[in-house]
Amino acid sequence: xxxxxxxxxxxxxxxxxxxASPDMLQAMIRTFAQAVMSAEADAxxxxxxxxxxxxRVNSRNGYRxxxxxxxxxxxxxxxxxxxxxxxxxxxxxxxxxxAEQALVSVVATSYLLGVSTRRVEKLVEQLGIRQLSKSxxxxxxxxxxxxxxxxRNRPLDRGHxxxxxxxALTMKVREAGRTVNVHALIAVGVNADGQREVLGLDVASxxxxxxxxxxxxxxxxxxxxxxxxxxxxxxxxxxxxxxxxLPGASWQRCRTHYLRNLLTKVxxxxxxxxxxxxxxxxxxxxxxxxxxxxxxxxxxxxxxFPAAAEHLDAARDDLLAFTGFPREIWRQIWSNSPQERLNxxxxxxxxxxxxFPNRPSIIRLVGAVLAExxxxxxxxxxxxxxxxxxxxxxxxxxxxxxxxxxxAA
Numbered sequence: 392x393x394x395x396x397x398x399x400x401x402x403x404x405x406x407x408x409x410x411a412s413p414d415m416l417q418a419m420i421r422t423f424a425q426a427v428m429s430a431e432a433d434a435x436x437x438x439x440x441x442x443x444x445x446x447r448v449n450s451r452n453g454y455r456x457x458x459x460x461x462x463x464x465x466x467x468x469x470x471x472x473x474x475x476x477x478x479x480x481x482x483x484x485x486x487x488x489x490a491e492q493a494l495v496s497v498v499a500t501s502y503l504l505g506v507s508t509r510r511v512e513k514l515v516e517q518l519g520i521r522q523l524s525k526s527x528x529x530x531x532x533x534x535x536x537x538x539x540x541x542x543r544n545r546p547l548d549r550g551h552x553x554x555x556x557x558x559a560l561t562m563k564v565r566e567a568g569r570t571v572n573v574h575a576l577i578a579v580g581v582n583a584d585g586q587r588e589v590l591g592l593d594v595a596s597x598x599x600x601x602x603x604x605x606x607x608x609x610x611x612x613x614x615x616x617x618x619x620x621x622x623x624x625x626x627x628x629x630x631x632x633x634x635x636x637l638p639g640a641s642w643q644r645c646r647t648h649y650l651r652n653l654l655t656k657v658x659x660x661x662x663x664x665x666x667x668x669x670x671x672x673x674x675x676x677x678x679x680x681x682x683x684x685x686x687x688x689x690x691x692x693x694x695x696f697p698a699a700a701e702h703l704d705a706a707r708d709d710l711l712a713f714t715g716f717p718r719e720i721w722r723q724i725w726s727n728s729p730q731e732r733l734n735x736x737x738x739x740x741x742x743x744x745x746x747f748p749n750r751p752s753i754i755r756l757v758g759a760v761l762a763e764x765x766x767x768x769x770x771x772x773x774x775x776x777x778x779x780x781x782x783x784x785x786x787x788x789x790x791x792x793x794x795x796x797x798x799a800a
Contacts, residue, residue, distance in 0.1 A: 421466050424459070428480055432471035435478055450474050536751070539758035542765075543592055547610065550583025551617025552590065553783055554723075554775075555640075556730040559598045559626055560737060560757075564747040573750065574598040575737075575757055576606045579730060580615070585773035585780055587729070589761040590615060594750050600628025607636035619783065620712060622727055624648040644709035645727035646673060656699040665692065665699065673725060678714035685711065716783045720775060736760060 429440070432451065438444035440451055454469035471478055559574045574597070578590040591610050595602030603626065618640040621633050630642050650669055654662045668688050675681040685707060693700035713725040723729070737760055747753050768774070 417466055421468065424466070424468055424480075428468070428471055428478075431480065432473065432478055435473065435476075449476065535755050535759060539755055539762065542762040543754070543758055544613065547590060547614035547616075549588065551784065552580035552582055552588075552615055553617060553619050553780055555580040555590065555615075555618050555621050556727055557603075557621060557623040557626075557629065558727060558730045558734060559595075560734060560741075562594075562741060562747060562753050563745070564750060564753065566749075570746055573753070574602065575753060576602065577730070577733070577737075577757075577761070578606070578610060579733065580618075581775050581780070583780070585775045585777050586771075587765075587768045587774045589733075589765045592754065592758055592761055594753055598626055598628075600631050603629045603632035604635055607632050611636055617784070620716065620724060622724055622730075624727060625652075625709075641712050641715070642709060643712040643724060644706060645725075646710060647726045647728060647731075649706060649710060653699060653702060656702055657696050661696065665696075668692065669703070672710075673721075677718065681711060681714050717779050720779055720783065723775065733761075733764060736764065 433439045436447055436449040436451065438447040450473070452472045452474040455472055457468050457470055459466045459468050470480065556579045557577070559576050561572050562575055563570055564573050565571075574595050576591075576593045576595055576598075578592075580588055580590045582588050591606065591613075593606050593609065595606070615637075618637045620641055620643055621629075621637065622643045622645060623629055624645050625648070633640055633642055650666060653669065654665060657665050668691060672681060672684050672688055675684050689700050689704050692703065713721050716724060737757055740756055740760055741747075741753075744752075744756065747756075
């Protein structure tokens, strides 16, 4: 739809009524939305479209088309563009349509299976779900499942994925009349274009070596290759699975998660001092300085807390794997912080459900969130520059190391 430069709701509404348009309701909604967006754009510019004013601070620069899903159907909107900055009606357009549909589907499924609590019933009413039949829920779920499965099984053909972040989120699900914990395994990588991309999602009964190995092998079967570094917390069995499924890749233990583990080895009164000391390791200008500072920190801690110093020294290779790559990307690869932000977005949706009715509902909701996050990353700016990625790939990593032994938390 092409929007006129000056929107007159009265004239457009009169045209629809006189023409007896069968889509009059959609036209009325479109007219109202366009008028509101036009008014907001004028407010940002400081003057109406085409008006000369000393108070003008910006001006229009055409439109961009977007679809808006409403109860009256899908409506084509023309969103005003500005010459400086941008305008987007967050109050009107929903960025995460698939994720919201998945949330409705999961909650409705719980409701129909009789496993929802009073809190979930109230949520169902707020979402407008009062008389959904099983066939309606099944139809909604089937539509989402097709999209999520296509996303989960797509070929990983975007070239080498140099850096990969992995994490596991614990979810509650009802199985055989009991509530049990399962683990959603998630992998995110940087593709050859420097963009972040969700690589895979699976649900495992146990977060052990077998679960991680099966997950990694499913990723390599879809085309995952060229991995040089995997960043994660010290999940049980993950390091061994990396060695078996991703030969040539090293492992970076998340510095943030490790520090939390280390602080449990010292009295609470000493924790701020220990945390400050450890952070100085990562503030050094080059790899040699990092290793030298690591030695000094271990020696300093050993004088008062030998057990903590031993714990830190044992984690040396896992914590300093990032030093084998260009200094410019250290902050991006020495922790699992990027994954943690993604986890918060997932939790924001899954906490609403609480206990999932089955495993497919976990895949449906979490998969929809991950698919839309990947879309946003694709439209955003590069996470890593192409020159830095090429430089990182030229670095030779020593993989002739003994099998790592799990470090006690």
